[in-house]
Amino acid sequence: MQRNPFEEIMRSRPIFKNREFLRHTYVPERLLHRDEQLRQLARILAAPLRGETPSNILVYGKPGTGKTATVRYIGRELEAASASAPLRTTVLYLNCEIVNTHYRVLASLADILLERMGTTSPDLPRVPRTGWPVDEVYRTLLRILERKGGLFVIVLDEMDKLVKRNGGDALYSLTRMNLELRNAKTCLVGISNNLSFMDLLDARVRSSLGGEEVIFPPYNARQLGDILEERxxxxxxxxxxxxxxxxxxxxxxxxxxxxxxxxxxxxxVAGETAEA
Ligand SMILES: Nc1ncnc2c1ncn2[C@@H]1O[C@H](COP(=O)(O)OP(=O)(O)O)[C@@H](O)[C@H]1O
Ligand SMILES: [Mg+2]
Known part of the structure; x- marks a missing residue:
């Protein structure tokens, strides 16, 4: 008789305690070898703790240098630290590889915010996935930001994908919002693998986006070893x-x-091979 195929797997010596921690999307509790980048980001993003709006930030570095993990980590810490600060801070994260049109960027931000606020009303409706004029989406997002108030740090991960697709219209809208908001302020944190993507932007956007730059250099073998040990x-x-x-x-x-x-x-993969 054939044995249950799962039985053998369950009987063999377990390799993984929890493989979730090896996934890319996991944000580690402790970031190793990124003290300098954390310090730079914290210096800029401490502004709301003093009641001020931070400069926009551009984060550059090759793939796998910890940009996403570091920015998500600092975002989480900033939200916690600002709970009792003069300017309450909300961090909004978008991956522009997935959310990659002008409409969807604005609609996604509106969506995330309404979800967090847990309210919709006739003047603050959910934005449908398509179909409205972009300007109406923009106006709705502004109303939501005003209603919630405080500082909004908008993280645009893989920002170069957005620029390539629509020449930066979304960025233009996002950089314009501070001119129209009263009760709220925004700050953009753009993350890119591509150091020269700013060249693709039109001059208007480039000058209003410009801010501080934080560079993520590649890890060396010793640093990667420490990161792997921890995981x-x-x-x-x-x-x-x-x-x-x-x-x-x-x-x-x-x-x-x-x-x-x-x-x-x-x-x-080494673990999965050992398991097989
Ligand atoms: N300094 C670090 N300490 C711990 N884990 C890290 C560190 N840097 C990167 N990682 C991990 O490596 C993977 C890739 O990092 P990620 O932030 O996605 O890189 P990038 O966004 O630069 O491509 C993620 O799983 C992340 O958690
Ligand atoms: Mg990334």
Whole structure:
């Protein structure tokens, strides 16, 4: 008789304690080797704690250098720190690889905010996924921002994707909002893998977007090793990762422009191979 195929898998020695911690989307509790970038971001984003609006920020670095993880981490800390500050701060995160048109950027921001506020009313309706004139979406977003009030830090991850697709119309709208808002202010944090994407922007947008730059250099093999050690402790069962595994994954990933994502993938696949 054939055995239940799951039985064998469940009987073999478990490798992973929790493989969720090896996924790219996981925001670690502790960021290693990014003290300088955290310090720069915190210096700029501390403004609302003094009641001021921060400058826009452009974050640059190759893939896997920790840009998304670091910005999400600092966003979470900023929201917590601003709970009792003069300018209450809401961080809104968009990935422009997914949300990549002028309409959808504005509609998504409106949507996230209404969801968080838990209210809709005749003057603050949900924006449909398509169909309205863009200007109406823009006006609705402004009304929502005014109603909620405070500072809105809008993170545009993979911002270059947005620029390539529509030449920066969405960015133009977003940089214009502060001129119209009374009870609310916005600050943009753009993240890009591509250092020259600003060249694609039209001069108007470039000058109003311009602000502070924070650069993320590639990790070296030692730094990648530390990042992997930390994740491995959370993801693998005790004693299953033998000595040479992490340095090897770190060395391979360091050769490919110091990419932490690649390093984590290699470690995960090593675990999955051992499991099979
Ligand atoms: N300094 C770090 N400490 C801990 N984990 C990190 C660090 N940098 C990157 N990672 C992890 O590596 C992966 C890729 O990082 P990510 O922030 O997505 O890079 P980027 O946005 O620059 O492409 C994510 O899983 C992230 O959690
Ligand atoms: Mg990223």
């Amino acid at each position: 491995a402790k959370m993801s693998f069962c005790e004693g299953v990762v033998s000595d040479g595994v992490i340095p090897l994954c770190a060395a391979y990933a360091a050769r490919e422009h110091g990419d932490a994502r690649r390093a984590l993938d290699l470690l995960r």
